[in-house]
Amino acid sequence: MMNWWLFKEQKKPERSEFPVLATVIIALFVLIISVAVRAVTWPGDKHVDEYFFTQSVVFPLLVLLCVVFLFLIPVSTRKHYEETRVAIAKEREEQLKQYARRHLIIAGWATLTPLDEPALNMLKLEGEFPLAPKTPIKIPREYDFEFTQTELLLNRLLAPLAEKLKTPHYRNFDSTLWVRGGDESCCDDLRRTFERLGLASNKIEYLQDCPDYSLVTNWIDSSTNYVTNRLLVIVDMHDEGSESKSMENASAFWLTNIYGKTEGEKPMYLYRPITDVTDVETVIPVYLYIAPVSSPKTLWYTALSKVEKYPLMQILDDRKLVASRLDVETSFGGKTAGYRWLVLALAADAVKYSQGDQLVAASDNNKLGLAAVSSRLTTAPSSSWYVDYMYPWQYGGLFGMFLSGSLFVGICGFGKPEAMANVSGWSVLFWALFPLTLFLSMGIMATWHAGNEAYRDMWGLDE
Numbered sequence: 001m002m003n004w005w006l007f008k009e010q011k012k013p014e015r016s017e018f019p020v021l022a023t024v025i026i027a028l029f030v031l032i033i034s035v036a037v038r039a040v041t042w043p044g045d046k047h048v049d050e051y052f053f054t055q056s057v058v059f060p061l062l063v064l065l066c067v068v069f070l071f072l073i074p075v076s077t078r079k080h081y082e083e084t085r086v087a088i089a090k091e092r093e094e095q096l097k098q099y100a101r102r103h104l105i106i107a108g109w110a111t112l113t114p115l116d117e118p119a120l121n122m123l124k125l126e127g128e129f130p131l132a133p134k135t136p137i138k139i140p141r142e143y144d145f146e147f148t149q150t151e152l153l154l155n156r157l158l159a160p161l162a163e164k165l166k167t168p169h170y171r172n173f174d175s176t177l178w179v180r181g182g183d184e185s186c187c188d189d190l191r192r193t194f195e196r197l198g199l200a201s202n203k204i205e206y207l208q209d210c211p212d213y214s215l216v217t218n219w220i221d222s223s224t225n226y227v228t229n230r231l232l233v234i235v236d237m238h239d240e241g242s243e244s245k246s247m248e249n250a251s252a253f254w255l256t257n258i259y260g261k262t263e264g265e266k267p268m269y270l271y272r273p274i275t276d277v278t279d280v281e282t283v284i285p286v287y288l289y290i291a292p293v294s295s296p297k298t299l300w301y302t303a304l305s306k307v308e309k310y311p312l313m314q315i316l317d318d319r320k321l322v323a324s325r326l327d328v329e330t331s332f333g334g335k336t337a338g339y340r341w342l343v344l345a346l347a348a349d350a351v352k353y354s355q356g357d358q359l360v361a362a363s364d365n366n367k368l369g370l371a372a373v374s375s376r377l378t379t380a381p382s383s384s385w386y387v388d389y390m391y392p393w394q395y396g397g398l399f400g401m402f403l404s405g406s407l408f409v410g411i412c413g414f415g416k417p418e419a420m421a422n423v424s425g426w427s428v429l430f431w432a433l434f435p436l437t438l439f440l441s442m443g444i445m446a447t448w449h450a451g452n453e454a455y456r457d458m459w460g461l462d463e
Contacts, residue, residue, distance in 0.1 A: 119349035236338025396443020
């Protein structure tokens with residue numbers, strides 16, 4: 001699991017322009033002096049031949065190029081260090097963007113509340129904005145002596161999804177169930193409901209505690225190499241004779257990584273949630289910068305403590321994001337575990353009603369979870385962060401090559417012919433390859449050291 005952090009923005013290395021004009025002027029100046037000196041010292045009784053030009057033009061130019069490339073080795077070493085730091089930061093950013101954009105598809109969902117259209121009401125598209133004191137707290141019961149109350153409620157909740165779950169590519173699925181105050185026997189209720197609706201689940205897992213959004217994260221991770229078809233059922237009901245200040249609710253989500261689109265239906269992408277956030281001011285800006293969705297319109301939230309809610313709102317204000325923020329507790333009453341999934345269903349409804357991308361936030365034990373829902377599939381940018389520049393090993397190789405050339409031209413141009421006749425081919429080969437090999441190796445070492453130093457400084461690695 002990746003942590004939600006980025007390197008600090010790296011200073012972009014200054015573009016170093018090679019001083020071509022200055023180098024050409026210096027080269028001309030050196031050549032003029034060299035030719036002048038050689039002309040003065042050239043024997044008067046000797047005709048000007050190739051040795052004159054070799055000694056006065058070719059050799060000085062080779063030496064000058066050696067000096068230039070020798071100077072550029074440390075310059076390119078520093079450049080490589082800076083560019084490597086930028087590349088490390090960009091690579092981390094792209095990896096996190098790809099990580100954040102992994103998703104499951106909400107292929108179907110259903111809610112059961114005392115209100116008919118809670119999402120439309122809260123968005124003020126239809127009806128009145130619900131207020132907690134006026135909101136009906138309990139879902140009307142049905143009574144049938146052949147079925148338990150949980151079974152009757154599950155049947156009402158899942159009936160709208162039954163036809164979708166019967167389609168061929170959705171038939172094999174696993175179910176996860178949580179019922180407030182329930183136990184393992186609720187799995188039997190769900191199993192009988194499936195039989196009644198003509199469905200069959202591979203296995204049914206009962207959770208003792210209401211899950212948070214990390215459950216979705218685990219399913220996303222497990223969907224990398226496998227087909228994922230999962231039904232999540234959350235039932236948050238009161239005991240029939242008990243009183244509560246929270247609103248009863250039940251939600252069901254059909255989550256998959258193989259979506260079979262039906263006509264007129266929008267795909268609903270649930271991007272990887274960010275979970276277990278204890279430092280809102282540090283982590284949330286990173287999440288918003290990574291932007292699984294670029295312009296969310298509404299934030300649905302529940303159970304946020306003051307140290308989570310106000311920093312989150314301030315961060316959103318600073319970035320001028322998510323102007324509409326809906327606290328479900330204001331509408332439905334005191335917080336309850338099921339609200340964290342109810343807000344997800346309401347956000348999906350909002351996307352379905354063309355209200356743009358949505359964010360949901362919920363907290364459990366002072367650990368914030370945040371998720372994004374959208375009908376648009378966003379992908380991480382694949383732009384390259386590499387810059388085309390000369391590496392130290394290239395300048396080292398060029399320096400070695402021109403140094404070899406300088407030695408060869410110097411020996412041939414200034415050496416006595418009778419002495420040159422006694423030079424072996426192995427000696428020539430050695431002096432031709434030794435400087436090239438030596439300084440190419442030094443350039444490779446400088447390249448490796450600068451890159452390694454950049455990684456050590458960025459990641460804080462010990463030697």
